[in-house]
Amino acid sequence: MSDADPDAAGLMRELVDILDLERIDENLFRGQNSPDATFRLFGGQVIAQALVAAQRTVGTERPAHSLHAYFMRPGAIDVPVIYQVERDRDGSSFSTRRVIAIQNGKPIFNMAASFQIVEDGYEHRFDMPDVPDPETLMSETEWRASFIDSVPKRMRDHFLRERPIDFRRVDQSVPDEEGSEPRQQVWFRAQAPLPDDPELHRCLLAYASDMTLLSTCQRPHGLKWYSGEVQIASLDHALWFHADARADDWLLYVQDSPWAGHARGMNRGLIYDRSGRLCASVAQEGLIRPRS
Template identity: 50%
Template sequence: MNSPDLAAPDLASSVTRLIELLDIEELDTDLYRGATRDEGWKRVYGGQVVAQALVAASRTVPAERLCHSLHAYFIRAGDPAHPIVYKVERDRDGGSFTTRRVVALQQGKPIFNMAASFQTEEAGLSHASSMPAAPAPETLLNEAELTLRHAEQTPEPYRSMWLARERPIEFKPAVVFDVFNPIAAPPFSQNWCRLAAPLADIDPALARALFAYASDMTMLDICLQPHAVAWTNPRLQAASLDHAIWFYATPNMNDWLLFDGDSPVAGGGRGLNRALVYGADGTLVAAVQQEGLIRYRPKA
């Protein structure tokens, strides 16, 4: 099999399409509709739903109040053949905090819900963990480059899907794992990410939505690493169950962000994953936590 000879992707256009995906349509007061995108999978990517729900909630909040935390549950798999409707509930508008709830629906059924809190930015007591040592992103290959390098060893249909996959977010893993033939490894992970092409004038609310979109891409992998189970194994049922983000600064999506992650526990068919996220200057900008379903069925 010859190595694939693909035209260079139009990264700027892929970023533009992501922005369009997050620019949800207002149907009525506190009611929005988001488009979906069929990328060959049977479900909608969870980060898209989190990001669109955050955009919906943000549009009901004054611009000077930014999301400082969100907590979400994935209820049903989203169908990429149908748009998603987001219904926002205005729970409270306080002196400095605003709270919102969002339910995402497809064909009349809830597939996702989220609670989000917004705060007027203010000064206060401050401390943060130091950024850990990590390989410089300039020394690493990104996911697209790794896909091309390992294309001949990638079975179909994943090979064609991955080669054709649009990547508006550039990811660079510090350690590369063989996802089809995994070897048991400690539950630690480091990934650099940024927009695949720079975007001018990103307002803080959009930056946080873009971060939310990216934040679901690598989390679930961490809790599988100690068990050497390929996510393509038919005995494994894996999916995100919930997702939480705490923002401590607006992420600069045009520059590298380091997701420094671990999985402290797994049990009961579930695995906990968490990451501290640092800007290129070492600032701790966010914390992400996710529990995933990792149900491993016995042999028939």
């Protein structure tokens, strides 16, 4: 990656700092919130911070291979999050941890995570689809600017803000009321180079995995989160790590939504590196409740 511009590098440093939790007891950690937050706490931040907390109770020889999480309450942006880790088991090959995220004395999120020593075994994978290179595509900010007139004025600054992760959608058509198929492919990477720390890259991948995914189930219905016609929130999130991946190199997020109903939408994703290696799988159900 070429040197990032100063603003992008600053956004990335800010995110890395947010993921550097304060240990306040043996199994208790405090996480600060992004100053960029304006509406509610971003779920990807809570997932990533919870994974940081769990990782800090497990040796580096046991990388995380999966996590399963539920969002229980909206997170407040002006209150730090306390992460309480339960060390459920340390076996000969696997370690299991549970994490509860707490604000104002109430749990807002819980997560179970599993860690495994590195082992060899049988291998297969789905091939990465053939898509345009990210360098040929508009950035997320450029894409959003192409239809900014359709966004309510009070939301435009937030809508066009620069973020620490650069997303580039393969389908760069303007959202419309007609809707489209429940599939999308998105390149993403950190806006600036990162240290050679596999645990940090794993946490940043977890952070980014909660971005764009929930919009997949909205596509067939022509829904837009900023329209006011739908209430949208992540309900749960599951992530499986298959291989180490650098979050500061381009990763392809291949997403689909096989079902929606009962005010919920199911979304799935596969994350590949540029060599075509499958690095992670994701599943998430989200609230898509019509507003009267």
